[in-house]
Amino acid sequence: MRYDTFTHNSPNAVSSRSTESADDLTEKGRRILSGLYQTAVEDASIIGAQAPTGLGKTGTAIRTLANAGEDVTGCEPVVVALPTTDARDGKTAFAEQFGIDTLVLEGRHDACAASDGLHDEELPNMKSLPVSDWIAEQAEKGLTIREIHTRLKEKLGREPPCRQDGECPALKQWGEFHQEEFDVALCTHEMLHAKMLRDSTNLVIDEMPHYTMGLSGSGPSRQHIREALTLRLQKADAPLESWTELRDKLRHNPDSQLLEETRDAILSSPQPKTDWYFQQANSHRLDEGMLLAILNGEATACGTMYSGSTTYPQTPEAGTAREVVTVVLDEDYTLQRIWQVPLFEEVRSLVCLDAHPYEQRWAANIGMDVPFLSVLDEQEESRWRHQERGLTVVQVGDARRPLTNGDNLSETKAKALLAEIVEESEGDFCSVVAPQSVEDEISGWLDQMTPRDAKSMHYGEEMGRDDFGNEDWGAVFGHIDPGDEDVMDYVAYHRLDAKPEMKTCDKCGDNSVPSSTCIHCNDDGKVRARGRGFDGADADAAEEILKGVTERHVAQSIGRFARNAGEDNGGATVYAWTSVIPDKLVDVRAEGVETTFGEEQVEMLEVLKSQGDWVSTRELTDEVGCTRKHITESLGQMVDRGLVEREKGRGPNPDRWKWSGSLQTYGEVDLNSLEMGRRKRYFTRTKTISTPEVTLSRQQGSVPSKPKDTEQSQQEPDQAAYFEAERKKREEARKALDGG
Incomplete structure (x- = not known):
């Protein structure tokens, strides 16, 4: 969905596109964002805003909503959730610059000294664990920090030493939130599991959150979850008494009456008391929700995955946080991914912010579809990025x-x-x-x-x-690929019809090698096709999900x-x-990178670089341990590239070589443009490098001395002046940053 910023209340839209400066676009973008936020909150609606990095999405939200009247906010608090503590603290400092009263809500590690391990030495171990490790273990079970503090107080027989002014800051902050003596509350995404932050609040989520259980690394392990599900089945006296029995029945007899009877047993069984979860080592507070999600599930369109969802608890007590639980199983009905998403339907209004939204991933991580509106179109974004940033x-x-x-x-x-x-x-x-x-x-x-x-x-x-x-x-190197499993989890969540594109295994596809002995495929004669593509009716959606990482x-x-x-x-x-x-x-x-130098060539350059003066071919032969011919040919090529200077020998005197001062000792790199198009004027910078034998022209990242009359400089006469002006601006800005 696109928010056409030029047709919206703009009768002269077409002509305005070509005349607006970057300053105009910045002002317009922030004005549109402010109006978007105010309208969404006033109408108690749900909306997403896509705008480029640096335009001020979050800052504009904070300033707009902090100053909005009660007729806009409905007398409900404004909460802004950010991806990291650094981002949260940065926006807190931003808000304070404008006199905005903020309340910063911190996680247990930041707010509770006992959770952070500062009192481990003075406190007795809990179940053979330091107190901080015991707190972390209980948190992995889904128990709240208030429940954990209450239990710790009971075991110590006194108040935990993390108290400040009568209460641990991790608990005290919720009383401060309830008093609503602030303009904006700021927190991280993870804090939104707390019901109070979603209970009729006006919520802004900056960047896409991730509400999945890792099942490896941080969070509960697969083994922990399997044992938790077994414990809950046994607690409910269900006919299927373990995760293994439930898994086998789903896999081999999905229409079995025992599955329905197991669901009924879970629903009719009372929720275990909090004390039970403390006592059971591998229990989990979300056990019932996970079981109901699995029992509500079905095979997906792609035929190799299984997923199911539920809202849990279905009949909550007052003050109990509700969440959307989705469980994905793979083709072997092994636990693959679990989403534990706060129920955002409880908010009064919701605004989601992202510079690069991928809507399938957003929907899975907030439990609902969000229409993202583009504040600037692609051409405007490009012009704004170049001219303003x-x-x-x-x-x-x-x-x-x-x-x-x-x-x-x-x-x-x-x-x-x-x-x-x-x-x-x-x-x-x-x-x-x-x-x-x-x-x-x-x-x-x-x-x-x-x-x-x-x-x-x-x-x-x-x-x-x-x-x-x-x-x-700056530079960004390579990318990370989540693998097909990650993509297929989202495919299963959305019940899409897509599978990884496969090809015949080059090693065993022609039966020249028995598939059972082939180490290149999964014994089926198929391997992943190059290009990371997908097959199926929803292949394009699967590729978008992949791009989301x-x-x-x-x-x-x-x-x-x-x-x-x-x-x-x-x-x-x-x-x-x-x-x-x-x-x-x-x-x-x-x-x-067009070519890379061999080990001996790199060593030659390193020797010249370390000497810093003329070195003879004979000396290089001794240092590097290769033939005179090899040195002459290799360094001769590097002379052509401007990396080495050469002094011809006469008579019995060998040639001498000297490092040119270039940092490049590893290969030949061409950063000249292959494709400029309409954006050409933003980049090309011409530099001429002279050596005794060759003159090379290439693009450089900083403005050099005046270029010679190359063909390129004749074609682009305005570029040298453009980048000379840019260089001066850069120097002036750096001087200002350095205090003159």
């Missing part, structure tokens, strides 16, 4: 580069690209985003090349981060740069070493 995005190469586990990372290519960007930026480049599996490696390599301290973050922690907001140069993280990471729209900070150039990027964000496509 000064952000230029260069796609380097055409490979996807999945680096989820780091196996596909080429060290030499990565170093070659890093060195080229450092050189392009004249040493200013120091910030990179990459998958967590390779973040430390890439950051370490960059730290050895740049005169500045390298900074990094990894995909998954970029939401709401402003660390790179004032950086002029692959493209989203890349796009969000690019958005970490040049975030301060309207400030004269010179903007930023960001290089994306992946083709998994929304097309609307790509300004320039470059070839990237």
